[in-house]
Amino acid sequence: MPTQKNVELPDIGxxxxxxxxxxxxxxxxxxxxxxxxxxxxTDKATMEIxxxxxxxxTKLSVKVGDKVAKGDLxxxxxxxxxxxxxxxxxxxxxxxxxxxxxxxxxxISSTQESENETHQDEISLSPxxxxxxxxxxxxxxxxxxxxxxxxxxxxxxxxxxxxxxKSHVKNLLKTGNQVEEVEVVPLSRIKKLSGKHLSKCWSxxxxxxxxxxxxxxxxxxxxxxxxxxxxxxxxxxxxxxxxVQVLKRHPNFNxxxxxxxxxxxxxxxxxxxxxxxxxxxxLVPVIRDVGKKSLMELSEELSEISARAREGKLDSSEMxxxxxxxxxxxxxxxxxxxxxxxxxxxxxxxxxRTQIKPIWNGTAFEPTAMIPLALSYDHRVIDGAEGAxxxxxxxxxxxxxxxxLL
Numbered sequence: 243m244p245t246q247k248n249v250e251l252p253d254i255g256x257x258x259x260x261x262x263x264x265x266x267x268x269x270x271x272x273x274x275x276x277x278x279x280x281x282x283x284t285d286k287a288t289m290e291i292x293x294x295x296x297x298x299x300t301k302l303s304v305k306v307g308d309k310v311a312k313g314d315l316x317x318x319x320x321x322x323x324x325x326x327x328x329x330x331x332x333x334x335x336x337x338x339x340x341x342x343x344x345x346x347x348x349x350i351s352s353t354q355e356s357e358n359e360t361h362q363d364e365i366s367l368s369p370x371x372x373x374x375x376x377x378x379x380x381x382x383x384x385x386x387x388x389x390x391x392x393x394x395x396x397x398x399x400x401x402x403x404x405x406x407x408k409s410h411v412k413n414l415l416k417t418g419n420q421v422e423e424v425e426v427v428p429l430s431r432i433k434k435l436s437g438k439h440l441s442k443c444w445s446x447x448x449x450x451x452x453x454x455x456x457x458x459x460x461x462x463x464x465x466x467x468x469x470x471x472x473x474x475x476x477x478x479x480x481x482x483x484x485x486v487q488v489l490k491r492h493p494n495f496n497x498x499x500x501x502x503x504x505x506x507x508x509x510x511x512x513x514x515x516x517x518x519x520x521x522x523x524x525l526v527p528v529i530r531d532v533g534k535k536s537l538m539e540l541s542e543e544l545s546e547i548s549a550r551a552r553e554g555k556l557d558s559s560e561m562x563x564x565x566x567x568x569x570x571x572x573x574x575x576x577x578x579x580x581x582x583x584x585x586x587x588x589x590x591x592x593x594x595r596t597q598i599k600p601i602w603n604g605t606a607f608e609p610t611a612m613i614p615l616a617l618s619y620d621h622r623v624i625d626g627a628e629g630a631x632x633x634x635x636x637x638x639x640x641x642x643x644x645x646x647l648l
Contacts, residue, residue, distance in 0.1 A: 247277070249294060253315045256558050259309040260284050261431065267317070271299045280316060281302065283431050284558065297321035302615040306378075379407055386411060386426060433521035436583050443585045448621040451580045452629045455612045456636075458596065460643040462611045477613065478516075478570050479540040481593060484646050486512045486533040489566060492632050494624055496565040498586035506588075506623060513565030514542065515584060518551040525551045526584060528564045572596060572613070581618050588623045593615035593637075613640075 254260065265280035267273055297319030304316055314350055314360035362627035363389045379402055383390050384409075393410045395402035413427075429437070458477065489512060490498040497508045512533045532540065541606040550556055569581045570593040594614040601610035615636070619629050639646050 244322055246300060247295070247297065247319050247320060247321050249316045251310050251312055251316055252294075253312050254282065254284075254289065254291075257311070258295070259311045259533065262306055262308045262310060265306055266290075266305065267299050268431050269299050269300075269302055272499060273297065273299065273319070275449075282310070291316070293319070295319065295321055300471060309486075309516055314603055332636070342645050343621065375442035382426065382428070383407060386427075388414070396465075414517065418574065418597055430522040432520075436524055439585075440582050443582050444546055447585060449580070449583060449618050450621045450624075450626060450629060452617040452619070452626075453578055454615050454617075454631045454633045454637055455599075456615060457601065457641045458611050458613050459641075461640065461646075462596075464643050473538070476539050476544075477572060477596065478568070478593070479537050479544060480528070480646060481531050481568065481591070482516075482540055482544075482639065483537065484636055485514065485566065485568065485591060487639050487646070488632060488636045491630070491635065494628065495589045495619070495632060497623070498565070499587055499588060499620070500586075509565040511565070513564050515561075515587075516548070517567065517569035518548050518553045520554070521553065525556065525561065526564070527551050527556055528562065530563065566590070568593065578614050578616055582617060583618055583620055588620040589632075590618050 260282045262280055265279075265282045266281065267277075267279050273279060273293045273296060275294065276292040276297045278294050279315060280291050282289050296452060299317055300320050301318040302316075303318070304310060304314075312318070355603050380390065382404070388407065390402055390407075393402050393406050394400070395404075397403045407442075458480075461477065461480055465477070465480075468475055475582045492504065493508050496512065497506050499505070500507060504578075511531065513528050513530045514532050515528050518527060520524050526551075529540065529543060529547070535543070545558070547560065564584075564587065567584045567587060567590045568582075569590060571579065572593050572595045574595070577593045577597075578594055579592050581590045583590050593613065594616070596611050596613045598609050600607040602614070615633065617629060617633050617636075623631075
């Protein structure tokens with residue numbers, strides 16, 4: 243006998259509440275076990291929640307924009323399986339009538355519920371207006387500072403669509419015969435959150451940035467030799483190993499400030515955050531115990547975790563626990579940049595693109611591979627002399643491949 247079963251949000255990790263960005267089913271849909279029913283977006287990744295069993299959707303308890311936490315009701319499924327302990331049945335009185343009447347009743351009920359949900363989604367902005375728009379359109383209009391009252395919707399029942407809003411904005415921007423075309427693109431959740439964090443870091447931490455260039459001729463020759471043996475190693479893994487060596491001699495850089503900003507927490511482990519460019523924004527996964535891993539191990543782990551970052555598949559735990567961060571733009575270009583410290587850490591290393599420059603060797607200029615580095619540090623914790631010494635030692639380690647490999 244069919245039973246009504248509630249589907250609740252399972253444990254998705256260390257999150258109090260997350261946003262629903264997609265509802266992938268509607269009332270009346272039949273879903274199979276493990277079919278995706280909603281999509282969630284955390285501050286670092288998106289995830290789809292699957293149906294725990296097959297059935298027909300009889301009630302939706304969430305909508306796009308809702309925040310949900312573990313145990314919250316998502317939807318109700320009508321399932322052919324027997325009731326089991328812990329399941330919640332919610333049979334309506336009409337379900338006791340004949341099968342034909344029951345089917346007709348369910349069809350009408352589902353249609354009415356769907357229409358009710360649509361009606362709720364099309365709430366007018368004020369009592370004296372009769373226009374309709376979805377929450378996302380109303381939000382976009384508020385961000386643009388545009389009133390929806392002057393827009394004629396082309397959707398069903400005069401519903402204002404995204405193209406209606408964009409067309410209205412274009413008309414507002416007309417000057418004579420000239421139209422300046424614009425496009426409004428909402429920031430991803432990751433960019434919104436990281437933007438707030440970086441703004442706070444920049445405004446509350448007294449940044450000092452130390453610049454340098456490092457002769458990596460030996461390193462490049464070693465990389466080329468390994469490449470001939472079909473072993474590909476990026477300069478970043480060498481920098482990671484070198485940074486750990488220098489951090490051991492300068493523990494203040496492998497540290498964080500406590501909430502009071504009056505105590506420095508020195509870290510005895512060497513976990514490095516590595517900034518990764520993704521379609522949704524900047525993520526900083528953490529490579530743990532860098533000093534204990536070989537160049538090959540670091541290369542493989544860096545490749546794997548970077549790929550998962552770009553696919554939005556990182557777990558929140560994989561972005562915690564770093565003592566020092568490296569941000570490398572070497573694969574893109576540029577000569578120098580000022581990296582922003584990732585609080586509560588107190589230092590970050592920026593890496594730019596390697597360039598071949600004429601360097602004086604004592605008797606003549608010779609072409610030399612030089613890599614630009616930028617060390618930003620918290621001046622409340624690290625003074626200029628200590629920052630300069632850190633960079634000088636990092637320069638020495640990176641320029642001497644034998645010292646790095648020992």
